[in-house]
Amino acid sequence: MTDCGCEKARRDLEEYLRNEVCKTEHTEIREHLENCATCQGEALVARTLTEVVSRACKETAPEELRDQVLARLRAAQQGAH
Template sequence: MSDCGCEKARRDLEEYLRNEVCNTEHTEIREHLENCVSCTDEALVAKTLTEVVARACRETAPEELRDQVFARLRALQSAAH
């Protein structure tokens, strides 16, 4: 086992969580996370935050709110011309 260390694990954490590191680096970071509570906690926070942001991006505004926003934008555009 080759421990990549906290500095590398934290530096490459986002890429690791998105599976954007090579297989060797993925294995090294995974092994480090299995043995380092501090980095594991940081990975959990990063993963949770990423999931919450992704979920929020999929949500849509209620139809009534969207209608109000578009009506206000149209009113502002009309006033500007």
């Protein structure tokens, strides 16, 4: 096992979670996470946050909220002229 170390694992964590690191780096980070409880915790938080944000981006705002925002934008535009 090649331990990439906490600093590298933390620095490249986001790219690792999105599978944006090369195969060698992916293996090194995965092995590090398997053996480092601190980095495992950080990876869990990052993964959970990424999933929550992803789900939130797929949800649509209620039609009533959309209408309220558009009405306020129109009022602000009229007030500026």
